Amino acid sequence: DGAAWSPVMPTPVPAPRLLAHSAEMAARLGFSDADIASPGFARVFGGNALMPGMQPFAANYGGHQFGHWAGQLGDGRAISLGEVVDREGARWELQLKGAGPTPYSRRADGRAVLRSSIREFLCSEAMHHLGIPTTRALSLVGTGEAVVRDMFYDGHPREEPGAVVCRVAPSFLRFGSFELPYARGDVPLLRRLADFCIRRDFPHLGGEGEALYAAWFAEVCARTAVVVAHWMRVGFVHGVMNTDNMSILGLTIDYGPYGWIDDYDPDWTPNTTDAQGRRYRFGWQPRIAHWNLVRLAQALSPLFADTAALQAGLDRYEATFLAAERGNIAAKLGLADCRDEDVDLMRDLQALLHSAEADMTLFFRGLADVDPDAPDAPPLAGAFYDDAKRAATEPALMAWLARHGARVIADGSDAGARRAAMQAANPKFVLRNYLAQQAIDRAEAGDMGGVEELLEVMRRPYDEQPGKEAFAARRPDWARDRAGCSMLSCSS
Structure with missing residues (x-):
């Protein structure tokens, strides 16, 4: 009660083995090829060892889930190892997902399976190369142990290979990080958390007191508008836009039952849990983001004497989204x-x-x-x-x-310039669910080649890439209703 985080150690796994990594992210963090190939790398990023200075913790937060206040949630299977500062002076938090239970696991095992870990690993990097604000992925480590999951929540659990993803971001703070102290009436903690977030993640903002909080909230609103407009541009559906899955930095965060639009359908959701209400359908994402920002505004209201500054932030969301949407229209239509x-x-x-x-x-x-x-x-x-x-x-x-x-x-406009501009806004390659599922099927059979191929193709999503046409093909008929290729559950 009253805590924003808790110290917790990752739970060791039997046989950590590096299955894949992001060369770009590894280089950014200063890891050499020799570092990555060493057994020690797999041990650290599988949860079996720590590097000097690492002080692991799990964050405590709440959230609105499917439109209802869910109370305390927290990192149930994510454990942050700490922060590093790269050669360019940027700060990165390293977080293991699937590294064992935390104080917020709610009787769960804190583990993750290979299929969901591959999806998070691939999509984090694919989104980055699409130019969309996102958390990144450093590594994918197999654990050598089986994890039992009921994929469709239908009473048919089975053993699946376990894995740990190391995801990377300047911050993993969420809307729900501020909702929990508000719900508990802990205004001192709320204020300390806001001050910490602004000082660490928004150091460019000036002013003090309410003026500073207002500028910060307005920027959170604007960043949220930008990322959602990007999703709409490329046909990405987050699938579970709960407030605990919304980044304060305006990043795409928490890749669970996401999906990519194949045939254009604004009412499509990839989340089986959302199949009835379709709250998180593709076409509703802009309004859901606004609804979530209203919840954040409510959580921050004790920091303000009246609601005018918060309303101004929400107005900034709408103006920023409309401008971004018009930019998308121009770019996509040439x-x-x-x-x-x-x-x-x-x-x-x-x-x-x-x-x-x-x-x-x-x-x-x-x-x-x-x-x-x-x-x-x-x-x-x-x-x-x-x-x-x-x-x-x-x-x-x-x-x-x-x-x-x-x-x-x-x-x-010049025809060549117009065509180039359209291709820069309209990707040829996106991480379609059936492509990810094919890579997962191969990986579960012991072949990581499909993951490596997809990772390579998704590095240049706007380029023609001769010889890679198969990765740009429309969804085949066999994938229309197959598990993992259309809708997915939150089970992982």
Whole structure:
């Protein structure tokens, strides 16, 4: 009670073995190839040993889950080893996920399975290379022990290989970190935590007292708007936007039952737990982020004499998101700027994509190759999942392409520059669920090659990458309803 964190040691595992690592993150943290190859690296990042200066702890926080206050939650299977400062002066917190129980595990074992660990490892790095604010991943370590999980919560538990991910971020503070002291009426702790967060993670902010808190909250709101706008741009669905899964730094955090839009559907959620209410559906993510910020504003309200500054922060969210959304529209459609009629142009297209069951990623990538002077559909031929729906929609789609072509011509931009700009906004490669599941299947059979291949392709998601076309293919029919390829549970 009253604690923001608790000291806790990782629980050793039988046979820690490095399965994969991020070369970029390792280099940033100063690890050499020899360091990474050493048995000591796997021991440290599997939870069996500590490096000098490491003082492991688990954080205590609360949160609203699926719209309801859940009380105290905390790091149930995440243990932070400490912070390092890299050669550029940036601070990084190293956190093991799956390294054993903590005081906040609520009778759980604190472990993680290989499938969910691969998903977090791959998506952390894929999102970074897409240019989306995110926590990073340093390493994926196999533990050599089995973990029992009921994947679908249907009474059929099974043993799965265990793993530990080391995830990395400047801070893992969440909205829920501030909600818990507020809920307990512990205003001194709330204030100390806010002061600590501002001093460590927002040192560029000036002022003091309420003015400083107001500037900080407004920046949290703006950063949240930016990251959610990025999700909408590339078709990422977080799947479990509880307030304990929302980063104070505006990072994408806690990769659980996330998913990528294949056929464009604003009502799709990847989370089986959310299948009925669809609270965290793709199209609702901007409004859910706002709802979560309102909860954060409530938690911070004891630091303010009135609510005006908090409302100003929430207004900043809406303005920032609308500006980012308009930027997305211009970039995705190949326009120099976004006019009011271009918002309608995008809305009309999204309705067509939905009714035609078109692949979001493939359609926007192909749109860059459509000739605005003579718009035709061949560059988009591979972007549809249902021939009958495509045929039914084709007249409306051709009419839309003509509208878009006329708008592009009126814009007057250079064709080569326009195509390059569109490709820089519309990735060719995203971490589709079926691709991740194929890599998981191979890894569970002892072959990490699929993980390495995906990690390499996702390093350059906006490039053509000749020979890698298979990683840009639309979801195959066999993956439409297969476990892990469409919806997922929180079980890991």
